[in-house]
Amino acid sequence: MHMSEIDELIEKLNDKDDFVVEDAVGALELKGEEAVEPLIEALSSRKKNIRLHAAQLLGAINDERAIEPLISTLKDNNKLVRREASTSLSRMGPAAVEPLIAVLDDPDWRVRGAAAWALGNLNDERAIPALEKLLDDESGYVKSGAQSAIATIQRKA
Structure with a gap:
């Protein structure tokens, strides 16, 4: 399992086809902890959809390493990305x-x-x-x- 597979899945988060995006989201969620660091990096992608899904996935995977990066994402210039980051943070628990x-x-x-x-x-x-x-x-x-x-x-x- 090399990193580039995860990076390819992250790129697919910006696909025009919703099914491709959905598959990538599902696959990344299954990768769990292994995907956390690349997803944290994806929070600073120039592509809004990648940031949005990365924020969402980090909440689903629920790894504490994502807390600070998600807090930084509350400053994102896109309202939907900020909302996902906030939602994910509220899933992180105590x-x-x-x-x-x-x-x-x-x-x-x-x-x-x-x-x-x-x-x-x-x-x-x-x-x-x-x-x-x-x-x-x-x-x-x-x-x-x-x-x-x-x-x-x-x-x-």
Whole structure:
């Protein structure tokens, strides 16, 4: 199993044919841990579809090495890529909580907002004090993300 097979599959994530993309996604998911490093690299691909599927796959494979790179991807200029990164982070479990709390004061509102939404999905009470600081954020997106996250976490508590 040489790396170029994984790299070829990653290239196919940008194929025009949905079936080709679906097959590549399935094959990469089966590769599991072996695909994590190449998928992390793919998060900085110039091709939006590759970034999008890489973010999605890293959430499915659920390897903690992907947490920091996915957090960096919350700055992606594409909204769908950011959303996938946020969704994947919310599948990472307790290991993602502290790193997400750490970026709640990021200068970029998109990062703060995405981190708040992901923390809501992670349902961890440790996030509440940091989320409360965002309730008067200048960004409506961040504010509603923080409100929603706090409500979700408190419901589960």
